[in-house]
Amino acid sequence: MRQKMKRNSIGFKLFVITVTFFVVFMSTTLIFQSTFFEKFYVNSKTKMLLSNLKKFESDYIASGRDYNFILNSLKEFQDSNNARVVVMNKNRIFNYTIISGGPDPSKDDILSAAIIRWRVMANNYNSSQPIVYVAKHPVYNTNNIVIISPMAVQNRIEDVFFVVSSLQPIGEAVSVMNQFYIYLYSGALILVIIISLIYSNMVSKPLKILNSTAMKMAELDFSAKCKIKSKDEIGNLASTLNFLSEKLSMALGELKNANKKLKADIAKERNIEKMRREFIADVSHELKTPISLIEGYGEGLKDNIVQGEERDYYLYVIIDEAQKMGKLVNDMLDLSQLDSGNYILSPQNFYIDELLLSVIKKYSNSIADKMIDMKTDIQYRNINVFADRFRIEQVITNILNNAIKHTPDNGKIAASITCSDTSVLVEIENQGEHIPDSEITKVWDKFYKVDKSRNRKAGGYGLGLAIVKKILILHKSKFGIKNTESGVKFYFTLNGKQNEEE
Ligand SMILES: Nc1ncnc2c1ncn2[C@@H]1O[C@H](COP(=O)(O)OP(=O)(O)OP(=O)(O)O)[C@@H](O)[C@H]1O
Ligand SMILES: [Mg+2]
Structure with missing residues (x-):
């Protein structure tokens, strides 16, 4: 769909400028033509007539001012110049006699007026300069170029040429041309309007696209x-x-x-x-x-x-x-x-089985007090791991301490170490109450205690497992809690390799 051109768009301005320019140009041409064309025509026609007349006159002199020359050539001159010519010779009637076989001056108002004019001024006119003027026909109102050209021989005027050329055809041509111009003008104006509409649109369309893109960018x-x-x-x-x-x-x-x-x-x-x-x-x-x-x-x-x-x-x-x-x-x-966040472990090679047993030994009194059946299941002796020994001791201590706390008197605790190719799995399981499933992830949070009242007596703050979690994360260990058939099992892995027996 064609968009309507807005009044303040570049397309509209271009359109207006083009049409205005065209109108001004055409009007100027018209005015110029109607005022100056006729004058220009008269000028050039006069010049042409004069120069042809000069030639005719010199041919006439060359013929020895032969009367027959005039008779033979005048008609040709008149036809080719669209003029009426009368030639007068001095020593005849009225001093000047018509010698041509041209038109009859008595039936030609303009010619007879020119002859009268010459007779009045002839005695005082000594130059061979032609007299040129434009005369209006008293009846038909048409303009005529009149040339009176005296021809001097040894400074004495012998013959006079009267040339009259009607300007009627050019007047007609101008008025026809003016009519023609009105048609041309209207046709060209319509064409210019169409063309300028098209190219204004050509210029303004990409600008519109640019503008809409810029608007979108603004949003x-x-x-x-x-x-x-x-x-x-x-x-x-x-x-x-x-x-x-x-x-x-x-x-x-x-x-x-x-x-x-x-x-x-x-x-x-x-x-x-x-x-x-x-x-x-x-x-x-x-x-x-x-x-x-x-x-x-x-x-x-x-x-x-x-x-x-x-x-x-x-x-x-x-x-x-x-x-x-x-x-x-x-x-x-x-x-x-x-x-x-920037705590650095001090890892070293040590035997995890040795460490586990030493921690259990430390707790032997508490274990004995509660008459706990403490079992260990260690796959090999001297199982090497690469870890922070002090921190892993903390881990085992906390888990075992919890296990002892939560095992009832005469209960059981089982600790085991299992080795795979690259890692070592430590598990400590105690008999006792389960940790509710909803709490099992929360026990790792600091200050979290499942049973608050009992814990106070047992002396816990709920920090042990939070510390264990931090240490195991630093070791990139896999660790967790499981509720087993008879209690709770804690487990964690460590990087290590199996060591041959010493
Ligand atoms: N073996 C277990 N059996 C049952 N519940 C446990 C066991 N180990 C831990 N819990 C529960 O997890 C909670 C958090 O344990 P954690 O070791 O962080 O704290 P705590 O033992 O209460 O105090 P702290 O270790 O700081 O002396 C305990 O309060 C307890 O409720
Ligand atoms: Mg604890």
């Missing part, structure tokens, strides 16, 4: 491209616009990505901040109980309200609570160290 839609293939300035502008669009799209993409990353960073930062606050709340909560116990029992001692065995118990509680606080502080230090 951040970079999918639109200018499909203008021309090699001119508009084509250049189109490809520049496409380039700009690409660059903007890229920059915007980068900006969006950066923004996404920033948002993620902010969320992460907020999360860390939240965790920190929770951590402080948890720590202060955990410290409240031992502090109030120490305070209470300490005051009891100060007031001397207890004696003997009871006094020892008071002292025991104070020392025990202080030890628990010490453990809490140590665990927190450990956690924050492992949490820092």
